[in-house]
Amino acid sequence: MALKTEEMVLNMGPQHPSTHGVLRLELQLEGEIIIDVIPHIGYLHRCFEKHAEAMTYPQVIPYTDRMDYLASMYNEFGYALAMERLMKIEVPERVEYIRVIMGELQRIASHLVALGTYGADIGAFTPFLFCFRDRERILHLFEITCGARLLYNYIWIGGVSHDLHSDFIRLTREFIKDFRPNLKELNDLLSFNRIFIERTANVGVLPLETAINYGVTGPNLRASGMKWDLRKDDPYSVYHKFDYEIPVGSGEKGKTGDCWDRYFIRVREMEESLKIIEQAIDQIPEGDVTSAIPKRIKPPEGQIYTRVENPRGELGYFIISDGSLNPARVKVRAPSFVTMQVFPELCKGFMVADVVAILGSIDIVLGEIDR
Amino acid sequence: MKTAEEIFKILKEKFGDSIVELKSDKPIDPFVIVNPLEVDKICLFLREEKDLLFDSLMNLSGVDDANGEKVKDEKGLETIKGGTLSVYYHLESTSLKQKLTLKVSTNREKPEVVTVTESWKCADWHEREAYDMYGIVFINHPDLRRILMPYDWEFGYPLRKDYKNPEFYQGMKVPY
Numbered sequence: 001m002a003l004k005t006e007e008m009v010l011n012m013g014p015q016h017p018s019t020h021g022v023l024r025l026e027l028q029l030e031g032e033i034i035i036d037v038i039p040h041i042g043y044l045h046r047c048f049e050k051h052a053e054a055m056t057y058p059q060v061i062p063y064t065d066r067m068d069y070l071a072s073m074y075n076e077f078g079y080a081l082a083m084e085r086l087m088k089i090e091v092p093e094r095v096e097y098i099r100v101i102m103g104e105l106q107r108i109a110s111h112l113v114a115l116g117t118y119g120a121d122i123g124a125f126t127p128f129l130f131c132f133r134d135r136e137r138i139l140h141l142f143e144i145t146c147g148a149r150l151l152y153n154y155i156w157i158g159g160v161s162h163d164l165h166s167d168f169i170r171l172t173r174e175f176i177k178d179f180r181p182n183l184k185e186l187n188d189l190l191s192f193n194r195i196f197i198e199r200t201a202n203v204g205v206l207p208l209e210t211a212i213n214y215g216v217t218g219p220n221l222r223a224s225g226m227k228w229d230l231r232k233d234d235p236y237s238v239y240h241k242f243d244y245e246i247p248v249g250s251g252e253k254g255k256t257g258d259c260w261d262r263y264f265i266r267v268r269e270m271e272e273s274l275k276i277i278e279q280a281i282d283q284i285p286e287g288d289v290t291s292a293i294p295k296r297i298k299p300p301e302g303q304i305y306t307r308v309e310n311p312r313g314e315l316g317y318f319i320i321s322d323g324s325l326n327p328a329r330v331k332v333r334a335p336s337f338v339t340m341q342v343f344p345e346l347c348k349g350f351m352v353a354d355v356v357a358i359l360g361s362i363d364i365v366l367g368e369i370d371r
Numbered sequence: 372m373k374t375a376e377e378i379f380k381i382l383k384e385k386f387g388d389s390i391v392e393l394k395s396d397k398p399i400d401p402f403v404i405v406n407p408l409e410v411d412k413i414c415l416f417l418r419e420e421k422d423l424l425f426d427s428l429m430n431l432s433g434v435d436d437a438n439g440e441k442v443k444d445e446k447g448l449e450t451i452k453g454g455t456l457s458v459y460y461h462l463e464s465t466s467l468k469q470k471l472t473l474k475v476s477t478n479r480e481k482p483e484v485v486t487v488t489e490s491w492k493c494a495d496w497h498e499r500e501a502y503d504m505y506g507i508v509f510i511n512h513p514d515l516r517r518i519l520m521p522y523d524w525e526f527g528y529p530l531r532k533d534y535k536n537p538e539f540y541q542g543m544k545v546p547y
Binding site for chain 1: 400402426427428429430432434435437459461465468472491492493495496497504517518519520521529530534
């Protein structure tokens with residue numbers, strides 16, 4: 001006689017350590033197998049877009065910091081870039097270099113959190129401490145530059161708020177020198193660890209077709225095997241001057257687009273970011289960093305959609321200006337928001353324990369999903 | 372790679388009156404205005420046609436045009452009568468590296484647009500957000516619920532220009 005079975009609904013979150021914030025997942029289970037997942041978001045909703053309509057254009061920048069709080073520099077970068085294109089402002093070359101250096105440092109810092117917490121989520125605690133030790137060095141670099149460790153208000157429309165600290169270049173070089181061996185250590189400890197590979201390879205496979213149709217971008221899309229990076233495919237700032245590779249997932253330990261691929265793409269991206277930073281601090285020109293900041297920011301009537309390659313994917317700003325001092329509409333296309341939609345597809349057919357592994361591998365930030 | 376003018380011509384030939392006009396006078400992105408009740412077919416065509424291949428929806432955004440008449444209601448609060456709400460679609464072709472912006476406008480009293488989830492799955496949450504924030508109803512959407520606001524929010528649509536905060540929400544005072 002067959003055992004009587006029925007579907008069970010299990011709530012995961014909103015206060016669950018592996019959801020990286022406040023996310024509630026409604027799991028529909030048959031035994032331990034997942035049939036469907038319904039994500040419930042909005043617990044961190046602050047209505048950034050409504051706030052922005054009441055602010056002048058420069059006042060929006062501190063709010064953008066608070067969306068993706070692990071990659072604040074890049075949020076400001078994207079917003080400043082959109083406004084400069086709307087107002088047709090030419091930015092001094094030194095500013096562009098500073099922005100690229102800050103952006104890439106931020107990418108490393110953000111990936112370190114992603115990788116460290118991913119290890120911690122599925123039971124490897126030591127790499128978490130190693131990652132946060134290295135991230136601390138980057139936060140120190142940001143602190144000597146602008147005084148803040150996490151929420152910077154550093155990149156302004158037309159420039160940056162301060163020039164680099166006199167020690168910045170030296171400390172950055174030292175950081176790069178120390179960080180390369182640490183990255184190898186991380187690989188030995190976690191990336192090629194047999195238990196870790198068993199836990200992540202062939203889990204949560206994202207096929208390329210599905211990824212594009214769901215609008216997945218950034219490292220998650222590249223892990224599925226597509227060479228797509230806005231720094232190369234829709235170039236902005238001075239990225240065209242540097243020599244670096246775009247890592248693509250190849251299914252080294254399992255199928256292309258599995259959790260391990262998504263994890264390892266981020267390790268390889270950190271190496272490429274180091275290359276960009278090294279070239280940028282060698283080539284950085286002298287100049288005034290505040291000369292192009294307009295006194296009065298009043299863009300012409302019009303609308304623009306600008307996007308940048310954030311550590312999590314395509315961060316887009318859609319800004320409508322009605323010719324006044326306040327934006328008529330600021331819509332943020334948050335990469336985590338879009339990526340989160342594909343999550344139920346990834347989970348179907350796997351075990352409850354794999355939900356944690358899959359959620360960690362797509363690297364979401366709830367501040368950005370809810371805005 | 373095709374310009375917005377060329378794509379506009381192709382669309383005009385295929386869909387006739389459903390394609391209203393091409394706006395390119397103001398800076399910076401030119402956009403094509405189309406009929407809100409035909410937008411699903413237009414998007415499917417844009418995705419499938421072999422020299423267009425718009426396989427990715429970058430962004431979908433609701434907008435309150437606030438172009439109606441401003442009137443005071445009995446409490447003296449300003450509301451907007453008439454006018455339009457709009458939805459912008461930013462499309463991209465990853466293989467042909469071309470971009471296109473579509474715009475649909477619908478009236479404020481009964482805002483209805485056909486969903487494009489059939490063309491791109493990622494439109495699902497974007498459309499739910501537009502519904503949540505502007506009250507734009509997406510016809511044929513598989514799961515049109517609020518997404519960022521609480522499911523029981525009954526005080527209107529926050530991103531409309533004439534939105535007023537409620538005084539109390541579940542017994543809690545709102546303007547603190």
